[in-house]
Amino acid sequence: xxxxxxNGSKQAVDVVPEMPLLWVLRDELGLTSTKYGxxxxxxxxxxxxxxxxxxxxCQAHIGxxxxxxxxxxxxxxxxxxxxxxxxxxxxxxxxxxYCQVGQIxxxxxxxxxxxxxxxxxIDQVMSGNLCRCGTYPRIRAxxxxxxxxxxxxx
Amino acid sequence: xxxxxxxxxxxxxxxxxxxxxxxAKDEVKLAAKDxxxxxxxxxTDGLAAWxxxxxxxxxxxxxxxHVDAKAIPIWTPAGETKPRVHGMNIHGGESRIGTEAVPxxxxxxxxxxxxxxxxxxxxAGIDWQLAPVAFIWFGKSGKEICxxxxxxxxxxGRDAAGLVEHLRHDASLNGFIPRGWAPGEGRSTPPGTFEDxxxxxxxxxxxxxxxxx
Numbered sequence: 001x002x003x004x005x006x007n008g009s010k011q012a013v014d015v016v017p018e019m020p021l022l023w024v025l026r027d028e029l030g031l032t033s034t035k036y037g038x039x040x041x042x043x044x045x046x047x048x049x050x051x052x053x054x055x056x057x058c059q060a061h062i063g064x065x066x067x068x069x070x071x072x073x074x075x076x077x078x079x080x081x082x083x084x085x086x087x088x089x090x091x092x093x094x095x096x097x098y099c100q101v102g103q104i105x106x107x108x109x110x111x112x113x114x115x116x117x118x119x120x121x122i123d124q125v126m127s128g129n130l131c132r133c134g135t136y137p138r139i140r141a142x143x144x145x146x147x148x149x150x151x152x153x154x
Numbered sequence: 155x156x157x158x159x160x161x162x163x164x165x166x167x168x169x170x171x172x173x174x175x176x177x178a179k180d181e182v183k184l185a186a187k188d189x190x191x192x193x194x195x196x197x198t199d200g201l202a203a204w205x206x207x208x209x210x211x212x213x214x215x216x217x218x219x220h221v222d223a224k225a226i227p228i229w230t231p232a233g234e235t236k237p238r239v240h241g242m243n244i245h246g247g248e249s250r251i252g253t254e255a256v257p258x259x260x261x262x263x264x265x266x267x268x269x270x271x272x273x274x275x276x277x278a279g280i281d282w283q284l285a286p287v288a289f290i291w292f293g294k295s296g297k298e299i300c301x302x303x304x305x306x307x308x309x310x311g312r313d314a315a316g317l318v319e320h321l322r323h324d325a326s327l328n329g330f331i332p333r334g335w336a337p338g339e340g341r342s343t344p345p346g347t348f349e350d351x352x353x354x355x356x357x358x359x360x361x362x363x364x365x366x367x
Contacts, residue, residue, distance in 0.1 A: 018267065040274045041261035042241065056261050059275060064265045124255045127243035 002066050006031070007075030017063025022046045024062050025072060033073035033101045037130075044129030047102035047109075048072050054109035073101045076108075083153070084108050087146035095133030103129050107143050116147050185319040188352050190360035200361020203354040208296035210351050211303075213344035215334040219284050220291035225250060227284060228292055232272035232340040237292075246284040258282035266328045269338035276337050279328025286310070300365035314359030321352050 001012045006029060013028050020039075025031045025048070034057055037045030041056040048057045049071040057070075076082040081089075084107050094100045103126070110117060110125040117125070122140050131139070195203070210216055214230035214237060221227060225246035228237045247254035261275045262282030269276045285291075288308040291299050302308045303317065312320060324331040325348065332348040344351075358364070 042273065053257065054260055059261055059263055059277075061263070061265065061267055064263055064267065121255070124243055124245065128256055128260070 002062050004062075004065050004067060005069040007071055013062065015062055017061060017066075019062045020058050021048070021050075021060040021062055021065050021070065022057040025057060025070070031072050031074050035098055035101060037099065037102070042128075042130075043099065043102075044106060045099045045102040047105040047129065049105060049109065052112070054106050071105075073104060076104075082108070083149045084111065084142070084146045087142040087149065091138050091142040091145060093135055093138040093142050095131075095135055099129065099131045099133075100135075103131065103139055107139070107146070110143065111147055111150065115151065117143065185315065185322045188318050188322070188356045189315055190356050192360055192362070195357045195360040197361055197364050200358050200364045201366065203357035203361065204300060204364060204366065205296075206346065206354045207351065207358060208299065210334075210344040210346065210354075211291055211299055212294075212296065213334070213342075215337055215341070215344055216331075217291040219330075220289050221246075221284060222290050222292075223287050225284055230342075232342075250284040250286065251281060258284075269333065269336060271338050272340035274338060276333065276341075278330050278333055280324075280330065297366050300363075304363040304365065314363055318352060318355050318359060321348075321355060 001014050002017065003010065003012045005011065006025070011029060013024055015024060015028060022034060022036060025034050026036070034048055035045040036058065037043035039058050041059045044056065046057040047054050049055070050060060050065060051068050052071075076085060084104055088094070088100065088104060093103075106126060106129050110122065114121055114125075119140060122143050126136075126139060126143075211220075214228070214235075218228040218230060218237065225248070227240040227244060227246060229240050230237050242256070244252065244258075245255055246252050246258065252258045252260070259281055263275075263277040264279065264281050265277040266279050267277060275282075289302065289310075291302075294302070304314070306312060309317065310320070321331055323329075331351075335343045335348050337343060346354075
């Protein structure tokens with residue numbers, strides 16, 4: 001059994017250590033917000049947070065995540081909507097939506113590091129998250145809006 | 155209670171320090187087995203060893219993350235020989251591990267598990283990173299790299315024996331150097347083996363680290 005924390009709950013999974021975290025989240029734990037895109041860390045659709053850092057869950061083997069804390073989009077839900085999710089809705093960012101969970105998790109990680117990112121900083125951090133619908137201008141606008149909201153709340 | 159807690163912490167720190175010293179000594183011992191008496195290898199044989207070392211350090215598996223202060227890693231995709239900049243607008247930054255924007259470890263796992271077939275990003279037992287700025291190999295000639303590797307001001311303060319110890323230390327951590335020969339199916343590898351490379355570094359050291367003219 002491999003133990004880890006997912007969205008604040010202790011979990012134990014009986015799988016091979018080489019199984020990607022993404023598989024465990026979706027097939028073993030039923031957390032299907034995180035999406036399979038390319039499987040080789042080239043699209044960012046599977047981005048989650050491991051110990052607070054954005055990581056491609058298709059690359060993290062479950063054996064490497066033992067004892068760590070994983071947060072998925074499901075883990076952001078509480079009484080109040082997360083400011084980044086709120087901004088995503090206000091700016092109607094998604095088109096097909098497939099990549100957007102990864103985009104949101106990466107954007108949260110960006111704002112945790114840089115509270116008021118410039119366009120250049122957004123482009124640099126978000127370049128590994130591909131969107132085939134081309135929603136990049138709305139992603140950028142939503143990140144600026146979320147940053148402004150977070151600053152206003154301080 | 156507080157005193158006993160402090161005492162236990164101090165004991166823990168002391169044990170950790172001793173363990174670290176023992177591990178470091180083990181690597182020095184291991185490297186000592188590799189080393190040859192100074193002067194026991196001719197300059198000609200030393201230069202021949204260097205040519206083999208040069209073929210290793212200029213190979214894309216080894217040179218692509220030894221880049222300049224712009225900190226843009228290089229990709230040589232599987233099945234190709236032409237280098238190109240790393241995709242996804244990746245910059246190692248001043249930190250050389252991407253802390254400023256996207257850390258290398260977002261995709262390159264820190265792990266002792268085997269590498270997966272290309273194009274999955276390779277993993278290593280050490281956090282993925284660019285080599286320090288002074289250790290530029292990408293785009294440099296063999297002569298330039300030779301001068302850099304033997305210069306303690308540009309090689310992390312290492313003498314000839316220290317360079318061999320560096321290889322063994324990296325291997326003990328399941329680091330980047332031996333993984334150059336196990337990069338995941340589909341990727342090319344430098345010539346020879348990791349052990350051949352250690353032997354060549356020892357031969358080159360014993361010959362007085364000769365560089366090509």
